[in-house]
Amino acid sequence: MKRTLTYLLPPMILLIPSLAIANSNHTVDVPVKSVLVYPSAAQLNYEAEVDIEAGESVVVFTNLSPFIIENTINVSTSGAGVEIISVSERINFLDSGPRNKNGMQSLRDSIGAVENRFERISIRITSYEAERAILFKGESIGGVGNGVSVDEIKRASDFFQERHFELSQKIYNLEKKRERLAGRSLDYKRQMTQVNTVKGRKTSEVRITVKCDRKTSSPFELSYLTNKGGWAPMYDLKYNGVDEDMNFIFRANVFNATGYDWNQVRIQLSTANPTIGFGIPSFDGSQSQTRPNQDGEVEFQTVEVFNAIVEYKISHVYNIASNSKPHLVDVERHTMPSSFRYLVIPKVDPFGFLMAKIPNWNGYNLIPGTTNVYNNGTYMGRTFLDTYAENDTLEVFLGKDKTVQAVRNEENKVKKSPLVGNYYSDASRVSIQVKNNGSAAFDITVMDQVPIMDDLDKTKFNLNGISDALYDKEEGLLTWNISLAPGAQSDVEFKFDIKAPIHMYNSGSQYRRKFRVMQAPKF
Template identity: 20%
Template sequence: MKKWMITHARVQVVFVAGILMMLAWRPVMAQTPPSARVSATQAKRVQVETKISSVTVFMSGAELKRTGNASIPAGRSELVMAGVSTDIEQQSVQVGLEGDLTILSVGVRKNFLNEEEVKEDIKALNKQMEGIDEKLGRQKKSLEIYRQEEAMLVRNQELKTGNLALKPADLKAALDFQKSRLEETYARQLEIEKSMKELELEKTKIRLHLGELNDRKNLSVNEIYALVEADKPVQSRVEASYLVNKAGWFPTYNVSVKDISSPMQMQFNANVFQSSGEVWKEVKISLSSGNPRENNARPELEPWYLRYVDRSISYSQLPSFTGGNMIMGRVVDEKGVPVSNASIQVKGTSQGVVTDANGVYRLNNAAPGAVLVASFIGYQSKEFAALKGFTTVELLESSGNLQEVVVAGYGLSGRVAGVAVEDDRKQRKVTLNTTTKPIGVSTVYQPISTRYDIKEIYTISNDGKVNMIDIKRISINADYEYYTAPKLDPSAYLTARILDWQSLDLLAGEVNLFFEGTFLGKSFIDPATAGDTMSLSLGKDKGVVVKRTMVKDFSSRRFIGANKTETRDFEISIRNNKTQAVKIIVEDQFPISTMKEIEVDRREHDGGRLNEETQVVTWEVNIVPKEEKKHRIKYTVKYPKDKILQLD
């Protein structure tokens, strides 16, 4: 059995070769009887029923594989696979067949007949909707009439007969008449209200059906065709694969630390979403760290010609993206799905970047506290402060110009794979559930990417919602240590140092941090920026108390001649209120003179390690429970007395 496969690019080669052959054999074809030429060019249409059997989801985009069986007659046939989304990369289409036959061409086209059928169905439903609206209008008018009659009967309960007294028989007849009419009025109102509810329910069903038809009209009216030729009838298995755009996945992590004497527990989650126009029903899913949209062409150096610099251009004002402080974060929509290609710009400058396929931005040399502006087509721009660490920015859909912009919204809600997620646009609460087990996943290492093959069968709806899949859980032996710089912040930050992190197959992603059963907030893992040791900040621990106070008895200010001499003496105290011993790195610093008139002298740092270049002093302190340790840092600065220095 032979298996033939032809891509869109090879179709062009076959097509060109066919034209050249036709031109070469034109005299022979001219002598061929017309009936023979017709039979050679006509193709029998063979409809092939296929279903999506497997999906490989990339960081951006997904490759779908359809499978089915076909009975192919002898001669030339056109195999047609319908119901394919319009969200498809035509160059990615491949068709594979088994059997003794030849594939002549492969392509994608719109099925206008199916589209017309859908349009006719939409027209019929719209007409049905108009009929229901007309019935509802009549029912509302009838209900209004009966309610007016009810009000009139109630107002006329007191009979006015002037000076004439009603006989008992007349009074009874009047009361019976009013009772009868009220009962009839109430009954008719109930019937009308019931009928209106039924009409509204029918209207809702039609509206949902219209939504499905519109999706089919816009997204699922493509068909893949393959022109094949066989010498004899063949029973063949058909495989078709193609790439869709509106799909992807991004990794997130839940990191839980019970205490500093226990291993760190890491849960690796994959967040899968798609709105490609087709339901991935009961399919095998693989997740790839690759991105087929990346430019895979290797760079090549061009000749470097030196030219004089144009002094009219102020190069100091041009954006710089090397070195400096890194500002990182992710841009998401209202439902928590990453927004790729969103713009992040420093307000008032030309410095900016765009987010990657996972909505992540990295901005160098942005001053802490600077105002950043996040923007994307179809969303309201949002200003926020540039803060160290990882910041998640949520963009809201714009209320204007929605007719001109198509915006896909995704939701993150429910309980998936042991993780409960609550989304209310204002606050997201993530709860780590360690009682469930992750699904079976096998990891395949490829030359330029990693693939995770999920063993369970999944259904991913065409609704754009995020489906969270628990890929794996890892117990990591980490070295825990605390860090504090009390001059800046009198807090003890717990840090987990992971030595052999390269063997964990981590991808860049957002982290939910849990320490001693408490949710601490979010961080970010970026293996691209990690060294031999990956450090993960777990946040502040109030069980370790740090204070930095000035020792007034040893701090002074003196005036000698034209100079002023100031002495600063600080005491740093660290107290361990936890039940376990802790190791903490304490840092402070001496000032550095930038001119000869300023002299820094008499530096004392109580046994700390001094970095001569940065003048940073580091103490490594081990403290047992309930113990307190103290360190001192002292320095003297002499400078002209008519100047002012900030020494505190």
């Protein structure tokens, strides 16, 4: 029968080598077997086969992360006749752990070699500068009483000038070499800082006191949580043509700052929050809290997640260094049936915006995340994808291209003389030509805008030629839904006129009209 004990005591601090508290100690130093990664935490799992003596003994798991979250240690064994009596955890400041010792030593050696070369160059520069300083001194160079003055050695002036130039050139070259060495030394020190992410030379160890009636070999499993790990989704959305399904690639950026590299580990991702606490959970998520970023190494953001808790099993094993850097992990790939249409707003932009509709979206159980968008192999940009769809159909824009183009012309006539009484007249005629330049037929949504009237009791607004359009009076929006074959063109035309009182026209408040805003150079 498998026995499990969960650690519920606060950690102790180990300052001196531990003394045996039982008949024998069994030290276990094994790498991480697998990791269950949550968005802002990670569960590290270890397995080991331990030979247990008869009687009471202690199994010590060493070289563990020093960032174990209190009350999350779980130990189990399935050995026959082996009983777990107690579990304790403590920090060991005397053992620095295998934080890439070879890499750190190599960096130290490199820094030492660079600094030695730097000092040797500095000595040579000092020597050359001292020699250069005495070349043209207006005093004796052979001693105060017996020196030879500069006037008496004019025949050697050419030599001094040549020597001065030679020394200056050597000093210049050596100073450049010294600058490069200083930069290289700084790079090595920065790399050392990244490698030595874990603050302080300390590790954790878990001590398991067991009792057995006879000598046996027993398998042990150890797991604990740390907030020095986590993951965030990274999506690729790829459009390859109107007749093909969308390609959706789900990857995860996993980070590890536990102090120990995860080498050849099995990784599983979860959307749960394991650090809420031991209270009874509620459906409104009132216990959920955002973990503050205390060390400044990894930034966190809060996102709304509507779907249930999901776990993703990763098929490959990965090596993830403990450097707080994101490491891409392949999670899933989907081929998603989709429909496509273009949105064109010629008053703002002559090119169409490609839009995809993906049905049955909520069934993919994805959380919001950064998404790279590709259009026929061209990278279009990056966006943040809100993965919840109210009607189970996701609408996402895939960028603009030249497949659909529109040309808009507006003729505006303002008559400054009254037409009827004290009214001014403003008449406009708008024509829009939309063309499909692609090799496939597309559904296209065309949008335009007309003035919004505030005082219909004082102004008169007439709009004509919109029988095929949807008209939103509150926003002044006109919408046409058309279909165009390859190479086909469609023309849209409408007219409107406004009659406003002369006093309103002069004050500038006769009607509210929305114009396009753009940036232009000012000369």
